[in-house]
Amino acid sequence: xxxxxxxxxxxxxxxxxxxxxxxxxxxxxxxxxxxxxxxxxxxxxxxxxxxxxxxxxxxxxxxxxxxxxxxxxxxxxxxxxxxxxxxxxxxxxxxxxxxxxxxxxxxxxxxxxxxxxxxxxxxxxxxxxxxxxxxxxxxxxxxxxxxxxxxxxxxxxxxxxxxxxxxxxxxxxxxxxxxxxxxxxxxxxxxxxxxxxxxxxxxxxxxxxxxxxxxxxxxxxxxxxxxxxxxxxxxxxxxxxxxxxxxxxxxxxxxxxxxxxxxxxxxxxxx
Numbered sequence: 001x002x003x004x005x006x007x008x009x010x011x012x013x014x015x016x017x018x019x020x021x022x023x024x025x026x027x028x029x030x031x032x033x034x035x036x037x038x039x040x041x042x043x044x045x046x047x048x049x050x051x052x053x054x055x056x057x058x059x060x061x062x063x064x065x066x067x068x069x070x071x072x073x074x075x076x077x078x079x080x081x082x083x084x085x086x087x088x089x090x091x092x093x094x095x096x097x098x099x100x101x102x103x104x105x106x107x108x109x110x111x112x113x114x115x116x117x118x119x120x121x122x123x124x125x126x127x128x129x130x131x132x133x134x135x136x137x138x139x140x141x142x143x144x145x146x147x148x149x150x151x152x153x154x155x156x157x158x159x160x161x162x163x164x165x166x167x168x169x170x171x172x173x174x175x176x177x178x179x180x181x182x183x184x185x186x187x188x189x190x191x192x193x194x195x196x197x198x199x200x201x202x203x204x205x206x207x208x209x210x211x212x213x214x215x216x217x218x219x220x221x222x223x224x225x226x227x228x229x230x231x232x233x234x235x236x237x238x239x240x241x242x243x244x245x246x247x248x249x250x251x252x253x254x255x256x257x258x259x260x261x262x263x264x265x266x267x268x269x270x271x
Contacts, residue, residue, distance in 0.1 A: 029111060033107040041104060044096030044098070044100035049090035059174060062146055065147060069151055075165070105132075111261045134188075136184070142180070144231075147179070188245060202251035205247045206251065216239045217232075
């Protein structure tokens with residue numbers, strides 16, 4: 001009796017013939033992307049830990065300037081036995097997330113790309129390539145106005161008092177301020193993305209210029225001291241320019257889209 005040779009089962013491909021993936025394959029791909037993203041953040045966090053001393057000195061410089069500007073005693077304090085370690089760990093993770101952003105952003109993009117159309121991929125690439133530099137520019141602007149904010153807020157205390165600031169609370173304040181201004185710089189890119197997706201028109205963006213400028217002025221007035229008008233306008237001008245740039249790009253896109261539609265409609269007309 002002849003023994004038939006065993007045949008190996010065909011290897012499962014990552015995608016089916018039509019390019020689709022099963023739920024199990026999606027989960028495996030998701031786990032792989034998550035692992036690579038976490039590994040990148042972990043390596044970046046090690047770098048952040050090594051730089052935590054220099055970062056702490058830079059963070060404490062606005063507090064040290066209070067002594068000269070207001071003539072009062074001011075210092076960062078650690079109110080808990082583990083607060084110094086916790087603060088360094090938070091700084092390390094924050095730096096790790098920032099410097100490893102190209103890695104984890106790529107992993108997110110690589111996971112989403114198979115389910116996107118060609119046009120959506122183009123929009124996504126444009127959004128990522130423009131939003132990251134603008135976000136970093138906004139963070140730099142937030143770092144610029146930080147000393148003014150610290151001086152303004154601590155200046156409300158009576159002159160004969162001491163500014164004893166919790167290091168943990170101070171770091172949370174700095175992080176929120178810098179990230180808030182960074183996100184504000186990205187908002188015009190989001191307007192362009194919504195326009196390209198057909199959700200909002202360029203004319204609608206331009207019609208809301210009064211509200212946009214009012215919001216920008218209020219935002220910059222809160223982020224900078226009322227007496228420092230120069231810093232306020234220095235922060236507001238690039239945000240206004242970005243808003244009008246977004247409106248211009250959206251209007252140009254709408255005109256091109258309208259011309260293509262008009263040409264397509266004319267071709268459909270039977271002579």
